[in-house]
Amino acid sequence: MTDDPITYIQRTRAYYLALGYDTPYQWAQFDEVPFAPLSKPLAQARVAIVTTAAPYQPDKGDQGPGAAYNAAAKFYRVYSGDTSVMPDLRISHVAIDRDHTSAADIGSYFPLAALQRAARAGRIGALSPRFHGLPTNRSQAHTLETDLPDLLHRCVADAIDAAVLVPNCPVCHQSVSLAARALEAAGIATVVMGCALDIVEHVGVPRLVFSDFPLGNSAGRPGDVASQDHTLSLALDLLERAKAPRSTIRSDLRWPGPPGWKNSYSNPDLLTPDELARRRAAFDAGKSVARDLRKAP
Numbered sequence: 001m002t003d004d005p006i007t008y009i010q011r012t013r014a015y016y017l018a019l020g021y022d023t024p025y026q027w028a029q030f031d032e033v034p035f036a037p038l039s040k041p042l043a044q045a046r047v048a049i050v051t052t053a054a055p056y057q058p059d060k061g062d063q064g065p066g067a068a069y070n071a072a073a074k075f076y077r078v079y080s081g082d083t084s085v086m087p088d089l090r091i092s093h094v095a096i097d098r099d100h101t102s103a104a105d106i107g108s109y110f111p112l113a114a115l116q117r118a119a120r121a122g123r124i125g126a127l128s129p130r131f132h133g134l135p136t137n138r139s140q141a142h143t144l145e146t147d148l149p150d151l152l153h154r155c156v157a158d159a160i161d162a163a164v165l166v167p168n169c170p171v172c173h174q175s176v177s178l179a180a181r182a183l184e185a186a187g188i189a190t191v192v193m194g195c196a197l198d199i200v201e202h203v204g205v206p207r208l209v210f211s212d213f214p215l216g217n218s219a220g221r222p223g224d225v226a227s228q229d230h231t232l233s234l235a236l237d238l239l240e241r242a243k244a245p246r247s248t249i250r251s252d253l254r255w256p257g258p259p260g261w262k263n264s265y266s267n268p269d270l271l272t273p274d275e276l277a278r279r280r281a282a283f284d285a286g287k288s289v290a291r292d293l294r295k296a297p
Contacts, residue, residue: 005212006262008170008196018268019280028140028174033204033245034184038162040125042240045161048128050151050179052136052172053089053110055079065104067092071286076294078150079133083112087131094136094169096216100261105222109168111193114219114232123236128158134165134179136172143175148182155188162189162239164232166218170196177203184245191235193218197248207242209235211251214261220253227253 013024038045056063060072073093081087089110091103107113112131119127132154137143155163163183165176173196180190184206191207194200195218200208211218211231220228231251238249255261264270271279 003212004262005197005210006265007198008173009198009202011266012170015266015268018271018276019283020276025138027199028178028203030181030204033206034181035206035242035245036184036187036189038189038239039187040161042124042162042236043122044125046126046128046159047115047124048155048158048160048163049083049110049112049115049131050134050163050165050176051089051110051131052094052134052167052169052175053091053106054093054133055081056088056090063090063092065102066098067103068098069093069095069282069286071289072293074136074290074293075133076135076137078135078147078154080130080154081133083116083127083129083131086112089133091168091216094172095266096168097214097261097265099264100214100255100257101216101222103216103222107225107228108217108219108222109166111164111166111219111228111232113225114228115164117229118232118236123233125161128160130154130158134175136169136175138171140174140178143178144182147175148179151179152182152186155183156186160188162191164235165190165192167192167194167196168216168218170199170215173199174203177205180205180207189239191239193231193235197250201246201248204246206245206247207235207238208248209238209251210248211253213253213255214257214265217255221256 070092167173167176193209197210220231
């Protein structure tokens with residue numbers, strides 16, 4: 001297995017061209033990156049989670065571990081939830097690596113339990129009373145002009161000092177990177193925990209902890225609490241120690257599964273013409289579902 005991360009921008013461009021879409025997606029990119037140092041010691045700071053996971057909707061089909069991509073389970077507005085209880089959040093609505101992970105362990109993509117443990121240990125001052133869900137939106141304009149002002153309003157209302165942002169799919173990584181920039185510009189320190197190194201660094205963020213894992217495991221390895229605590233610890237260390245924007249650290253943890261996962265994710269060279277046609281039809285159907293949901297009141 002190569003130690004080089006997947007270049008998701010290149011891989012997804014090749015994949016969608018192979019499906020027959022001839023207009024490559026233009027990923028967000030900025031030269032300047034805002035940077036807000038922590039306003040107080042981390043042991044006194046209130047920390048929030050920003051997630052791209054979706055609340056479970058029982059009437060929207062299979063969203064459980066191993067579920068296929070489910071466009072009906074998408075959400076399109078920022079939402080907030082109570083951090084005093086573990087919510088039922090799923091990631092079947094996004095393009096995670098379904099061949100190599102199942103999303104069976106919420107701790108691998110939503111680090112609430114790890115942050116609760118950090119708060120009990122005194123590593124952070126407090127967990128924000130609410131976490132916030134950020135839509136996975138291909139429209140950068142909608143993210144910048146609609147979603148991020150809403151997210152910022154909620155974070156300011158909760159009087160947070162820092163935010164841990166946890167994406168899942170490729171576009172999720174872009175969305176939370178844009179969110180990190182907006183929060184930092186408002187004086188709130190952030191750290192992204194992600195698995196798509198190239199996308200986050202292409203956008204430009206203050207702090208990133210990169211885990212070289214299949215998409216859907218930004219908060220640590222599934223079923224491995226120690227790895228989840230370690231990944232969060234790296235993020236908290238970076239919140240404290242980073243002195244300038246574009247500070248990236250790479251987790252020392254390795255993925256325990258089969259070694260071929262990097263080569264197989266959305267790799268058109270490994271797909272037959274029939275499989276590409278099937279995926280094109282499924283993608284078009286998903287877009288149709290998403291359009292209808294967007295139009296709903």
